[in-house]
Amino acid sequence: xxxxxxxxxxxxxxxxxxxxxxxxxxxxxxxxxxxxxxxxxxxxxxxxxxxxxxxxxxxxxxxxxxxxxxxxxxxxxxxxxxxxxxxxxxxxxxxxxxxxxxxxxxxxxxxxxxxxxxxxxxxxxxxxxxxxx
Numbered sequence: 001x002x003x004x005x006x007x008x009x010x011x012x013x014x015x016x017x018x019x020x021x022x023x024x025x026x027x028x029x030x031x032x033x034x035x036x037x038x039x040x041x042x043x044x045x046x047x048x049x050x051x052x053x054x055x056x057x058x059x060x061x062x063x064x065x066x067x068x069x070x071x072x073x074x075x076x077x078x079x080x081x082x083x084x085x086x087x088x089x090x091x092x093x094x095x096x097x098x099x100x101x102x103x104x105x106x107x108x109x110x111x112x113x114x115x116x117x118x119x120x121x122x123x124x125x126x127x128x129x130x131x132x133x
Contacts, residue, residue, distance in 0.1 A: 010036045010048045 005016045007029035016025055039051040
C-alpha cells in the first residue's frame, strides 16, 4: 500500500508517496532537517541547496562505508561457515577413527583374554602332569 507522507525540511514542504511507514519517513525528514539546520547555523551564508548537498555527501559516505563494512562482515561470516564445515568434517573423521580404534582395542583385549586363559590352562595342565609324574 502506498502512503502519502508530508514533511517539512529546511522550511520547505515535501510530499512523498512511499510504501514505508509515515513514522519512518518522518524520522528521516526530521534527521535531514536537523542536519541541514546545523550546517546553516554554523555557516549563516550557506544556501540551503549547498547544505543539502553537503548532507547528501555525508549520507553517501556513511552508506558506502556501511556497505563495505557489511560486505566485509558477510565475507567473514562465509569464512566462519567454511571453517565450521571443515571442523565438522574433521570431527566426523576423528569420531570414526576413534570408534575404529575402540573396536580394535576391544578385539585386542578379547584376544589377550583368550591368550591368558589358554596360558592358564596350559600351566594347570603342566602342574597336573608334575603332580602325577
